[in-house]
Amino acid sequence: MARWCIGIDLGGTFIKFGLLDENRQPGGTLQLPTPRGGAEGIIAQMVEGARALMAQTALRREDLVAVGIGAPGPADLKRGVILAMPNIPGVADVPLARRVGEAIGAPACLENDANAAAYGEFCCGCGVGSRSLVLLTLGTGVGSGVIVEGQVLHGSHDVGGEFGHMIVQPDGDSCPCGQRGCLERYCSAAALGRRARQAIEAGRSSALVEVLRRKGDLDAKDVEVARKAGDALAAEVWEAGAHYLAVACVNICRILDPDLIVLAGGLAGAGEDLRTPVREHFGRLHWSLTAPRTRIELSALGEQAGVIGAAAVAWRASRQS
Numbered sequence: 001m002a003r004w005c006i007g008i009d010l011g012g013t014f015i016k017f018g019l020l021d022e023n024r025q026p027g028g029t030l031q032l033p034t035p036r037g038g039a040e041g042i043i044a045q046m047v048e049g050a051r052a053l054m055a056q057t058a059l060r061r062e063d064l065v066a067v068g069i070g071a072p073g074p075a076d077l078k079r080g081v082i083l084a085m086p087n088i089p090g091v092a093d094v095p096l097a098r099r100v101g102e103a104i105g106a107p108a109c110l111e112n113d114a115n116a117a118a119y120g121e122f123c124c125g126c127g128v129g130s131r132s133l134v135l136l137t138l139g140t141g142v143g144s145g146v147i148v149e150g151q152v153l154h155g156s157h158d159v160g161g162e163f164g165h166m167i168v169q170p171d172g173d174s175c176p177c178g179q180r181g182c183l184e185r186y187c188s189a190a191a192l193g194r195r196a197r198q199a200i201e202a203g204r205s206s207a208l209v210e211v212l213r214r215k216g217d218l219d220a221k222d223v224e225v226a227r228k229a230g231d232a233l234a235a236e237v238w239e240a241g242a243h244y245l246a247v248a249c250v251n252i253c254r255i256l257d258p259d260l261i262v263l264a265g266g267l268a269g270a271g272e273d274l275r276t277p278v279r280e281h282f283g284r285l286h287w288s289l290t291a292p293r294t295r296i297e298l299s300a301l302g303e304q305a306g307v308i309g310a311a312a313v314a315w316r317a318s319r320q321s
């Protein structure tokens with residue numbers, strides 16, 4: 001009889017659930033909306049979703065080994081406590097792992113969501129067979145997870161490897177984190193839309209002027225579509241984003257020398273249209289002391305990286321305890 005871990009991925013819009021067996025094969029999945037109104041609703045939804053997934057897949061309690069939860073925001077990972085959630089108000093100092101684990105009746109552990117996605121790619125995705133990787137999720141912001149010698153890098157204060165807030169432009173754009181010139185201000189999906197809008201507001205002409213008038217705002221998809229149609233401003237914004245990403249990739253190589261850097265999240269949906277210019281800039285910016293050996297890859301697990309990774313983290317924790 002197969003034994004399973006449940007992975008839970010807490011997002012701002014959805015909570016995703018998925019199964020992973022001891023041979024790293026994924027099983028059933030489920031998705032529920034993230035409830036508003038604070039921590040109790042989120043805990044209840046996690047417990048309900050996990051139970052529903054077990055019922056849906058006829059998974060017996062005795063075949064459930066552990067539960068892993070991936071969540072955004074600062075956390076005390078050893079204690080399994082969420083300290084705050086940037087996009088979900090009313091969540092502070094919540095012992096999420098203990099509460100969910102007790103209700104489901106299995107040990108539970110907590111991991112940062114981008115770390116979980118990185119671990120998912122490492123165990124089951126494009127990082128299989130590697131020793132170290134860095135994952136960058138390019139969405140509203142830029143999240144990141146670091147795997148070194150098979151271990152998730154946490155740092156001394158659980159905020160290690162936050163490459164989205166690596167300064168790539170000294171005295172650049174101010175970031176909500178309090179720094180200036182952070183990577184995520186230049187190459188997140190949201191940043192590309194914002195940069196195109198700012199250029200138009202400063203008087204640049206572009207096919208995006210009409211899109212902005214119609215929608216009231218621009219996103220990375222609008223920029224991607226306009227670029228493919230030959231729009232000069234869109235091409236410029238896209239190229240600048242790829243350039244900053246490549247700057248980050250070179251800096252990551254200097255610090256960690258990983259086997260691969262994985263591009264994930266909404267913007268990575270552009271596929272080769274993103275990876276090719278990033279690789280070109282990376283090759284140009286990389287030092288000449290040795291040839292570039294770190295691969296730049298697109299996420300293999302896509303939107304499932306978070307749940308698969310959270311379940312893989314639970315497997316690792318269950319083997320260490």
Ligand SMILES: [Zn+2]
Binds near residue numbers: 165175177178179182
């Ligand atoms: Zn920042």
